[in-house]
Amino acid sequence: MDMKTTNRLTVVVSAVLALGACTFTTHPTRPERPTAMKAPVSWAEALQGPVALEWEPVVSARWKVERAGLVNLERPEAKALPRDEVDIVLPIHVLRHPTRGTFIIDTGVSQSLADGQGGGVTWPVSTFTATMKPETSLEAVLARQPAPLSGVLFTHLHLDHVLGLPDVPKGTPLYTGPGETTPTSFQNLFLRGTYANLFAGQQPTTELDVSAGVRIGEVEHAIDFFGDGSLWVIAAPGHTPGSLAFLARTANGPVLFAGDTCHTRWGWEHQVEPGTFTGDHAQNRASLAQLASLTKALPGLTVLTGHEIEPAPAVAER
Ligand SMILES: [Zn+2]
Numbered sequence: 001m002d003m004k005t006t007n008r009l010t011v012v013v014s015a016v017l018a019l020g021a022c023t024f025t026t027h028p029t030r031p032e033r034p035t036a037m038k039a040p041v042s043w044a045e046a047l048q049g050p051v052a053l054e055w056e057p058v059v060s061a062r063w064k065v066e067r068a069g070l071v072n073l074e075r076p077e078a079k080a081l082p083r084d085e086v087d088i089v090l091p092i093h094v095l096r097h098p099t100r101g102t103f104i105i106d107t108g109v110s111q112s113l114a115d116g117q118g119g120g121v122t123w124p125v126s127t128f129t130a131t132m133k134p135e136t137s138l139e140a141v142l143a144r145q146p147a148p149l150s151g152v153l154f155t156h157l158h159l160d161h162v163l164g165l166p167d168v169p170k171g172t173p174l175y176t177g178p179g180e181t182t183p184t185s186f187q188n189l190f191l192r193g194t195y196a197n198l199f200a201g202q203q204p205t206t207e208l209d210v211s212a213g214v215r216i217g218e219v220e221h222a223i224d225f226f227g228d229g230s231l232w233v234i235a236a237p238g239h240t241p242g243s244l245a246f247l248a249r250t251a252n253g254p255v256l257f258a259g260d261t262c263h264t265r266w267g268w269e270h271q272v273e274p275g276t277f278t279g280d281h282a283q284n285r286a287s288l289a290q291l292a293s294l295t296k297a298l299p300g301l302t303v304l305t306g307h308e309i310e311p312a313p314a315v316a317e318r
Contacts, residue, residue: 021186022185022188022192023181023183023184024157024195025192027204029181029205029206030206031206032206032208032209034209037214038214039216040229042297043217043219043294043298044298047232047247048229049229051098051226051249052250052251053096053248055250057091057304058092058108058136058141059089059090059091059136059309060089060092060137060141060164061089061133062087063132063133063160064131065088066085067082067083067275068275069277070088070264070267070275071267072273073275075272077270081266088308089307089308090132090161090307091309092105092107092108092138092141093106095153095231096146096147097226097230100150102147103149103152103153104138104151104152106152106153106154107154107161107162108136108141109137109138109163109164110164110165111138111139111166113163114134119163119166120194121194122194122197124190125159125190148169149169150172150173151175153246154176155245155246155259156239156240156244156259157181157242161260162195162198162199165199166197166198170201170202170203172202174202174204174205175206175233176206177208177210177240177242177243178207178209178210178242180241180243208244210222210223211235213233217294218289218293219234219293220235221234221235222235222247225246229249230249231248231249232246233245233246234246235287236258236259236287237280237283237284238261238278238279238280238285239259239261239279241279243260243261243287245257245287247294254298254301255304256291256301256303257304258291258305259306261284261288261291261306263307265305268305268312269313269314271289273285273288295314
């Protein structure tokens with residue numbers, strides 16, 4: 001091959017790679033900074049107040065995925081675990097505020113997906129979602145709520161958290177963490193069509209600038225979402241750049257929704273971050289440790305991991 005051909009090849013390959021490394025969605029975003037506030041001295045103080053949320057956990061679908069994705073099998077604590085597939089759920093957590101309306105954490109699956117109509121998912125992504133077993137669509141969940149949907153709180157925007165979007169009424173505020181739509185990769189080329197379908201007609205996502213939130217205890221950045229201490233948004237970057245966790249004061253005590261900073265109860269108990277599904281392991285581990293500190297700060301805390309519906313056991317002594 002002469003020099004000229006080599007150069008031409010290099011240009012072509014670079015162009016293909018540049019085209020290939022794209023974001024998974026071009027859906028618009030807009031930033032939202034929290035209003036400045038005085039940091040509570042402790043989590044116990046942060047959760048004091050007259051308002052308690054009603055919490056309704058829902059299994060929207062069941063799925064089977066590789067354990068190597070859910071838990072970092074390279075960690076010494078996980079070495080003895082089998083390299084098999086594990087049953088998980090796609091949950092929707094409904095939070096009802098007495099005056100601000102109904103909110104959901106993540107979206108489960110849509111009625112269209114549950115009906116076998118595809119739910120906006122295109123090939124080759126549909127080969128993955130075809131193995132899901134839908135149980136309760138978001139449409140069914142919303143139909144039984146006493147108040148209309150006031151907002152969707154996304155732990156992050158991975159596919160298994162946005163599949164219910166077709167059932168979200170248009171115009172509903174969609175909240176994410178900062179930079180959540182920015183990761184680029186070659187695989188995103190295959191996700192783009194599906195994400196365009198799922199977000200079609202929806203508002204731009206509102207990126208909560210959690211970095212401007214307050215420090216409470218070992219948690220670096222938290223925002224008082226309603227301003228009455230009933231729901232805290234916690235920065236938990238690592239699984240994705242804008243991953244969020246949520247801490248709610250409910251009628252049944254404080255509840256932490258860890259999102260995919262920890263997929264499973266085993267991962268929570270042993271403080272092992274997710275495996276191949278996670279973007280930045282060191283950052284994910286640090287976020288997980290911040291969330292674990294809440295169990296000490298809030299006795300009686302109920303912990304929900306990203307893909308199991310039963311509360312997680314206490315963190316093992318280390
Ligand atoms: Zn997930």
